[in-house]
Amino acid sequence: MVDGRYQLEDARGSGSGGVVWTAFDRKLKRTVALKRPHAVASQADRLQFRREAQTAAQVHHPNAISVFDAVDGDECWLVMEYSPADSLDRILATTGPLPPERVARIGMQIAAALDAIHAKNIVHRDVKPGNILVNEHDFAKLTDFGISIWREVTQTSDGQFSGTPAYAAPEVAAGRPATEASDVFSLGATLFAAVEGASPFGAAEPEQVLDRARRGELLPTHRAGPLAPLLAEMLAARPSRRPTAAQVRQRLGEIVGEWEAPTPVVHSRGRRTPLWRRPLYQAVAVVVLAAAVGGVVLISLDPPPEPGGAAAPGSALVVDERMANPCGLLDRKALERFGPAEVHTSYGNFNRCDVLVNVGAREPVDVEVQLVTRKSHPVRGEPFEVVEEPSNSDECDRTMPADDKYGVRVSAKLPAPPVDLCAIADVALDTVESTLRRGPVPRRAAPFPAESLANVDACQLLDDSALTVLPGVDSGSAVNAFGNWACKWYSLVSRTEINLRYDQHAAQEPIKGESTRLGDHDAFVRLDTDLSTSCTVSVLHEPANLPRRTTVELVVLTVKGDRPGTEYCAAATSLAEAAAAKLPR
Structure with a gap:
């Protein structure tokens, strides 16, 4: 047990930087990944660890592994989002070079993650195939940014080089600080290796590879096809001539075309009841079975559509956005199993409703539901497929696509909560799902005042x-x-x-x-x-x-x-x- 909370399960891998374990978070009831360095950290290392763990925790992006927590006791542990996907270097070792189109799909997602990281003035410093996770649907995530005490270090004759020589930009190999442009170079080198089967500096001893990197000596491309022009720009010797991560993402998107990676659904133990075990599903199943046996005529139980608004294109769940009532999606009584609850209709924007649940703490748990469009707030997945967003001990977030146009976000928030916030969020989400499966989002009782x-x-x-x-x-x-x-x-x-x-x-x-x-x-x-x-x-x-x-x-x-x-x-x-x-x- 780490920090009295994380139950270690399996050692997933060991590299030059440290050991990664899967663990069960007994407080939030979810699987996480824990990583610790091989060596015992010095006091200086601990200070650096704290600073850089805080920096890494600032990044929230679907294509970047989230940092949830840091444990700095007898040992240093980093608590991260768990992904069962394989690393890109392992995939390449198994399958060999990948087709250019698949490499573009992976690269587009990692470039998007880098763009988000760079927007917070964070430099990754070690983009390489081993730090990219890819699942069976080609959903890719970038990991291991900012944690310097775990960074692979290659000893050279003129001192230490921090990073991985085969993917280092020339200026970094020469001893200058890593920058956003050097991250782009490293991504280019990674994509080069994925499509060509080897680093752009070739295979040799680390110091020889580092020397080639300093001089910018690159191998030619043979299999890159449509990727070749972009790779040449990303691997430019002068940093000012490289595109930004945002531009790389856009260029790769043009190669990828209509493809879009699905967001994997995160399954947590001991939380959501399978659909076929839920009361609503069982009730419907009984009615269907009775109809099949007795030959009765089924009458739709959905309420008739309310007048006063044309249906939104491509959606039957929201008839009129400005009349949709988010409070109609929540069941206050269902939440009262956790304590007295009251509904608040005027918190935040008009697409939002809150239920405050008194759980015996100084403040109530704020259960918030928001109606969103999938265009303004990307919500991937099939309708009613729950996506568990990266959460922390003070907040638990859920997102659920409702149809092809709309989604619903549910969160439960309270600093230092005495209860499992995710259990509350899941009950709220169950009521949302039950309501939406019966028909459109309920309408407001009255329109907004004209001057609102x-x-x-x-x-x-x-x-x-x-x-x-x-x-x-x-x-x-x-x-x-x-x-x-x-x-x-x-x-x-x-x-x-x-x-x-x-x-x-x-x-x-x-x-x-x-x-x-x-x-x-x-x-x-x-x-x-x-x-x-x-x-x-x-x-x-x-x-x-x-x-x-x-x-x-x-x-x-x-x-x-x-x-x-x-x-x-x-x-x-x-x-x-x-x-x-x-x-x-």
Whole structure:
């Protein structure tokens, strides 16, 4: 037992860096991967371990292995997401070189993960086939970034080189620090090895390979086909001539075409009851069996569709997004097995509903359900196939596709909880699934007031003129969210993103940020403490004819990128002022 919580099960592998075990997390009832170094860490190593484990835990991307926890007791352990997939180097050892199209599929996903890592100013430093996991459906994940005390170290005549020589960029092999560009080179070398069967520096002793890497001596391609031009750019000797990870992902996507990797469903022990054992399924089965035996006529138990809205294209579950009631998906009584529960309809955006469950702690567990579109919030998988998102001890998240257009997110949150948050989230998700299997999402009892932001299309608040404050952003990049209650714009030339959403805020609670005035509206500007590369402006929406209520509505606009957040506050304020000018009075 590690840290009184993680029950070690099987040693999955051992390399130059350390040993990886599967383990059972007895607190959250899930399988995880635990890794520890071979050598006992020094005090300096422990300090570095803590810093870099914290850095790795910042990354949340479907194609990057998540870091859940770090144990720093008698031994250093890293607690990570468990993936049963094989590493790419093992696959290559078994099958030999892979077809270019398959290599492009794998590379596109790893490039997406690198793009997310680089957006947080993190450099992987050791991209190689052994650090890429690929399952039977070609779903790929990048692992082992940032953990320097486990990094493979090759001894050379002029000191130590940290990394893997066969995949090192020339500038790193020469002793300069790793950068985002060197990560791209290493990914290019990895894809080269996958399609050609060997590293671009060939096979030799580590120091010979390192010497070739310093000089940038590359083998020619023979099997790369459509990958060859891109690999040549990724393996350019000068870092400035290499594409970014985002550009690599886009270029590989053009080769891949329509293919999209499915998100694997994470199965946890002791949680969700199999469908055929659930009461609703058993009741339906009894009715079907009775019909088969007795010849009765079956009448649909689904409620008739409500009037007042045309069906959304490709979906029967949401008739009208702005009338869909997320609170109708949750069953308060089902959650009361954990403690007294109450429903709150005015937390966050309009696509959200919360149930607060009193479990005997200082604060209640916040069970949150959100309706999302699969375009604005990627939700992979078949309808009703539950995807367990990476979670931590303070939060448990679930995502479930509802049909071809919509999905539902469920989370249970509470710092230092005395209960299993995932058990609560699963009960909530069961009620969501049961409701959706019976028919459309329930409708709201009444439409929103005419002056509410719920009737305003978020994407229409910023036009091309307003968006000129950030390079490479225009209205064509807008991605609308559920109910048109949130919108995102992306720069085509930098890693800058604008996120505008609506928020319902308790009237008696202060709004975070430095107070300012934007036209006729009070506003609040703040640097985000949990994301040092963003700035947020909240604009208060209080029309003159709106009666005083317990909640107020806000337009919340965030600009984030890869630079310090202070550099984005001017643009965020300008954009928020343009949006405020278009709000109903």
